[in-house]
Amino acid sequence: MALTAGPRPPNSVAAMATAEILTQSGTLELPEALPLDCGQSLPGTQIAYETYGTLDAARGNAVMICHATTGDQHVASTNPRTGKAGWWQRMVGPGLPIDTNRMFVICANVLGGCLGSTGPASPGPDGAPWAMRFPVITIRDMVRAHVALLDHLGIDRLAAVVGGSMGGMQALSLAANWPGRVDKVLAIACTAAMPAQNIAFQEVGRQAIMADPDWQQGAYYGTGKAPDAGLSVARMAAHITYLSEASMHEKFGRRLQNRDAKAFGFDADFQVESYLRHQGVTFTTRFDANSYLYITRAMSYFDLVEEKFGDPGAGLLADVFTGTQSRFCVVSFDSDWLYPTPESRKIAHALNAAGAPVSFMELSAPFGHDSFLLDVPALDRVIAGFLG
Amino acid sequence: MPGLRPDLAVIADHVAPGSRVLDIGCGDGTLMAALRDRRGCDARGMEIDPANVAECVARGLSVIQGDADSDLAFYPPQSLDYAILSQTLQTTMRPDKVLEELLRIGRRAFVSFPNFAHWRVRASLLWTGQMPVTRLLPVAWYETPNIHHLTIRDFREFVAARGIIVEQAWYLAGDRVFSGTLANWRAEHAVFLLRR
Numbered sequence: 001m002a003l004t005a006g007p008r009p010p011n012s013v014a015a016m017a018t019a020e021i022l023t024q025s026g027t028l029e030l031p032e033a034l035p036l037d038c039g040q041s042l043p044g045t046q047i048a049y050e051t052y053g054t055l056d057a058a059r060g061n062a063v064m065i066c067h068a069t070t071g072d073q074h075v076a077s078t079n080p081r082t083g084k085a086g087w088w089q090r091m092v093g094p095g096l097p098i099d100t101n102r103m104f105v106i107c108a109n110v111l112g113g114c115l116g117s118t119g120p121a122s123p124g125p126d127g128a129p130w131a132m133r134f135p136v137i138t139i140r141d142m143v144r145a146h147v148a149l150l151d152h153l154g155i156d157r158l159a160a161v162v163g164g165s166m167g168g169m170q171a172l173s174l175a176a177n178w179p180g181r182v183d184k185v186l187a188i189a190c191t192a193a194m195p196a197q198n199i200a201f202q203e204v205g206r207q208a209i210m211a212d213p214d215w216q217q218g219a220y221y222g223t224g225k226a227p228d229a230g231l232s233v234a235r236m237a238a239h240i241t242y243l244s245e246a247s248m249h250e251k252f253g254r255r256l257q258n259r260d261a262k263a264f265g266f267d268a269d270f271q272v273e274s275y276l277r278h279q280g281v282t283f284t285t286r287f288d289a290n291s292y293l294y295i296t297r298a299m300s301y302f303d304l305v306e307e308k309f310g311d312p313g314a315g316l317l318a319d320v321f322t323g324t325q326s327r328f329c330v331v332s333f334d335s336d337w338l339y340p341t342p343e344s345r346k347i348a349h350a351l352n353a354a355g356a357p358v359s360f361m362e363l364s365a366p367f368g369h370d371s372f373l374l375d376v377p378a379l380d381r382v383i384a385g386f387l388g
Numbered sequence: 389m390p391g392l393r394p395d396l397a398v399i400a401d402h403v404a405p406g407s408r409v410l411d412i413g414c415g416d417g418t419l420m421a422a423l424r425d426r427r428g429c430d431a432r433g434m435e436i437d438p439a440n441v442a443e444c445v446a447r448g449l450s451v452i453q454g455d456a457d458s459d460l461a462f463y464p465p466q467s468l469d470y471a472i473l474s475q476t477l478q479t480t481m482r483p484d485k486v487l488e489e490l491l492r493i494g495r496r497a498f499v500s501f502p503n504f505a506h507w508r509v510r511a512s513l514l515w516t517g518q519m520p521v522t523r524l525l526p527v528a529w530y531e532t533p534n535i536h537h538l539t540i541r542d543f544r545e546f547v548a549a550r551g552i553i554v555e556q557a558w559y560l561a562g563d564r565v566f567s568g569t570l571a572n573w574r575a576e577h578a579v580f581l582l583r584r
Contacts, residue, residue: 329445348452349462357432357450361441378442385446 048116
């Protein structure tokens with residue numbers, strides 16, 4: 001199942017060695033087509049990735065971080081498109097819980113993404129953008145691309161794989177489908193099978209994009225128009241699910257935006273409206289609408305039992321992990337209603353039933369699903385402690 | 389075993405090396421770490437307080453945040469050599485059901501609890517007419533986690549009525565194990581090793 005790209009230098013490498021953190025950016029082009037769960041193979045697959053720190057002589061200190069839905073490989077380096085700090089800069093670096101003084105950290109843009117890895121905006125075999133001709137991908141396909149990258153880097157066994165949200169799904173998929181390739185698995189705020197409520201929210205987002213006339217059945221590349229309005233609405237809806245009622249109330253309440261009274265119109269009267277509109281518009285400057293369709297589709301399709309046995313009814317979640325050699329840590333947050341604690345508990349109990357060493361905890365944090373990205377010192381301690 | 393709370397030391401000294409153990413209400417993982425490091429056990433834990441779970445994870449232990457009253461149901465039958473419940477029985481909602489679960493998932497179970505019939509507790513209740521606050525039961529009635537106080541005699545009658553076999557019992561007073569004479573008067577703590 002794993003593709004072998006063979007150890008060879010990355011196609012393009014830009015080294016940014018600073019006193020504090022050694023960062024390398026690269027893009028790997030797979031020499032062979034990448035087989036996909038849908039039955040097709042993807043030719044010319046490119047995987048954009050970054051590494052931090054130094055791989056030790058035994059190649060035993062590699063930690064792969066898997067990013068969430070709209071994340072990217074810039075886990076601890078400035079994002080060139082937004083100019084903002086890396087999305088997990090608070091967690092990854094010298095002396096931080098994922099310590100780049102000791103660990104060799106790898107983070108790759110997912111297959112289907114739009115920050116350098118092959119996705120619907122990438123050129124297809126005829127040179128024109130894939131658009132909706134891009135095959136529908138799965139979480140396991142994303143992981144298959146990660147495994148090809150690990151092969152390329154000459155890493156047979158990861159010290160750990162770490163991921164939150166969609167990243168957690170990839171971590172679980174790696175452990176389940178490539179047993180023996182990872183020692184420690186840390187899955188944060190995720191699920192082993194996408195719940196109906198989450199599929200529903202994602203469908204709202206996809207429909208918003210596809211209802212935008214500028215979407216043009218996905219063939220908007222080069223037309224000078226893009227479904228920004230639709231993508232913006234999709235992001236607004238999704239963003240609500242990442243927060244908690246309490247954090248929204250705390251941040252915005254019913255306060256008005258730059259005005260003393262309601263305008264009796266449909267401008268953004270409320271701060272929360274203004275904030276969401278800003279989030280939506282900003283998102284369109286950094287993300288491709290078709291990528292959003294494909295990546296959320298992969299998440300909606302995600303069911304670990306189905307991945308492993310071909311049918312969601314073909315086994316128990318515990319069976320997925322039978323004989324695993326990995327150690328697991330599963331973390332949820334009490335204010336996360338998108339991937340609520342029972343989803344994580346299910347994973348923990350299944351791993352326990354499979355006899356796998358597993359820890360599970362629900363941390364208290366006010367920020368909803370986004371808690372894994374924000375200032376939650378308890379999570380820092382758990383990650384540092386688990387990775388050791 | 390030195391360095392452990394006395395009732396934990398009794399348990400640690402009598403767990404067979406290399407066995408598979410679940411410590412329910414494992415706290416910060418002290419017993420688990422001792423069983424792992426000194427007896428070579430595959431020790432897992434369950435703990436209700438997330439701060440304690442995080443502490444255990446930092447010690448390299450595998451602990452599930454969960455509640456003895458509800459979460460033992462997820463463990464397969466006879467999947468453990470020992471289920472350990474130390475100083476936790478009296479804090480559960482349904483001690484009877486928890487005990488049944490212990491012996492469903494474990495071939496043997498260690499259970500330790502404070503003895504409410506210790507003479508100091510009896511004397512306190514008799515002379516002051518108030519719920520006792522002692523060295524081992526230091527919390528006032530309204531905030532104590534101990535919601536099901538029991539005595540050694542209660543426990544013996546309970547297990548006998550259910551056909552549970554007591555393989556061994558240890559009685560502690562002043563942090564020392566003693567012979568067991570007049571245990572229900574003299575013991576502050578009891579540790580039982582049970583099987584079906």
